[in-house]
Amino acid sequence: MHITMDVVFHEDSMYFSSESELQGEYHKEIQTLDYDYHISEEDESGQSELVNQETGELDMSGQQFGSEDVFTEIPNQSSSVEGVLSLEPDPFMKRLPHHHNKGCMVLEKQCQKVCKLKKSLYGLKQSLRAWFGRFTKSMRAFGYCQITGNDPKERKALQNYLSREFEMKNLGPLKYFLGIEVSRSSERIFLSQRKHVLDLLWETGMLGCQPVNTPIEEGLKLCVEPNQVSTDKGRYQRLVGRLMYLAHTRLDIVYALSVVSQYMHNPGEQHMNVVMHILRYLKNAPGNGILFTKNVDHQSIEVYTDADWAGAVDDRRSTSDYFTFVGGNLMTWTSKKQNVVTRSSVEAEFRGMTFGLCEALWLRLLLQDLGYLSRQPIRLFCDNKAGCDIAHNPVQHDRTKHVEVDRFFIKEKLDDKIVELPKIRSKD
Incomplete structure (x- = not known):
């Protein structure tokens, strides 16, 4: 496993930057050799929508927190704390010289040795799974079993507990999470991804395009043609992937995405044209989303x-x-x-x-x-x-x-x- 970092040579010593953030080159990790499992819990489509719907229905308040040390809270296997999920097996890294900076001193003759990580790093494939286990055990230790509640004292107690366990920030009422904007009144909650749409249109140069009224032409049938004109496969996959995330709040593009996603392995010019058509449709109303009412x-x-x-x-x-x-x-x-x-x-x-x-x-x-x-x-x-x-x-x-x-x-x-x-x- 290779880790990138900032270093500087000075006489017979090597300095590692204490301010630089170590990032694991996760694509070089090999399953069963560097890690066993890396799949972690994710927000299934419908979970956050249902929670927001019940929150508005029962007139609850949504509070948002952010942790500044998500992955560095996870110890390795040998230094793990009882009851806390750790990284298994213990991760090691090579030292790779890079830029000049100040930091802790390491003798140059020790450069042939490897470093044993005491805690996780950003970029390791198993970090997300280990972090979820760490957070879950902390919540269970607190005795917290439900994910919604309307007791101010209970919320305050939970906030204090999380602040002791992690470096937490209270971000105030829920307004923005995972790229989804949350607007709320006494009777309604509205979810949208307007910023995501505008960013996508700007990156593709489609901000000034002529909008259309439908996400896909009626009766359009796509296929892989024998002599089709090829297109940039990487760009096609990136655009479809970003549009798929947008489907969390945009029901209107789901069918069109189910069509274009079938040609990720061999896209042609006609398939890219349909993706551009979806973008032109999004230009028509970038702020559309989901509305929850009581x-x-x-x-x-x-x-x-x-x-x-x-x-x-x-x-x-x-x-x-x-x-x-x-x-x-x-x-x-x-x-x-x-x-x-x-x-x-x-x-x-x-x-x-x-x-x-x-x-x-x-x-x-x-x-x-x-x-x-x-x-x-x-x-x-x-x-x-x-x-x-x-x-x-x-x-x-x-x-x-x-x-x-x-x-x-x-x-x-x-x-x-x-x-x-x-x-x-x-x-x-």
Whole structure:
């Protein structure tokens, strides 16, 4: 493992800069050799939205904190404190001479030796996982199990505890986190990524472009053409990646992104043109986002599903779409190509119903974790009558044997009164 740092030679000694921030070259770490696991907990799509929705619904206040020493709080394995997740195995680094600066003195003859890190560094792949473990154990030691609360004394006690455990800053009321802007009134909470959109338009030179009214042209079918004009693959992947993060607050570009993301490995000029079209659409209203309003029934869950049967030109797979509402507020949304080729529109719709129901069940469990046990059945809307009939009908049909698992999954939830299937027309 190699670590970059600032040093200066002076006579027979070498000085390491005490002010420079050591950064690990994480791309040189090898899994199973330098580390075992590096995957850490992340904010799933829908978690922060649901917390914000319940915060506004119950008139709670959002408080924001920042830690200045996130990764350097994590010790190595041999120097770890009991009950605190450490870096395993112990990380080592080579000394690499760079710029002139002042700092602690190390003899030049010791340059052939390696350094054993006492704590983590920014850039190590396992740092995020170890930090989450460190923070989780501290919170559990405090006895904190819920992530929301409206007791000022409890919030103050938590703030004092975190300040003792870490170098924490109180950033005041929640206004900006992870690139998402938060605006709040007594009745509403609004999330947007306006700055992210404007930065993206400025970096791509699209601030002065002519805006369009749709994120993708109606009826457009993309494919990999035999003699297609190539484009900058790295630039294409970066743009699509940044647009995907923008989809956290922009439902309107999700389908267009599901189309262009299928060609990350071999993009052509026609695919890049669609990405530019999305940017021109964003120029039309960069401040759009999600609005959460108060509702009487803030625990009701509704799911709307649909499918584009055999819509992909390259492999004729279908695309499933669903979006969920909790308490009348839009919560999660997805547009994703299905894993298998479906032989009928009924099968495509039925698989889409299964995906949407799984998402709704996850939201139901998340509400329970927040302390709200919803006893109302989930309302699952699908405009395909045959798909709803299959879900209700326990008789096995020859044409639906290949979707037996999905059929019994939905039927079980219907029998348990966890979900219901209201009728809805396609135009609604």
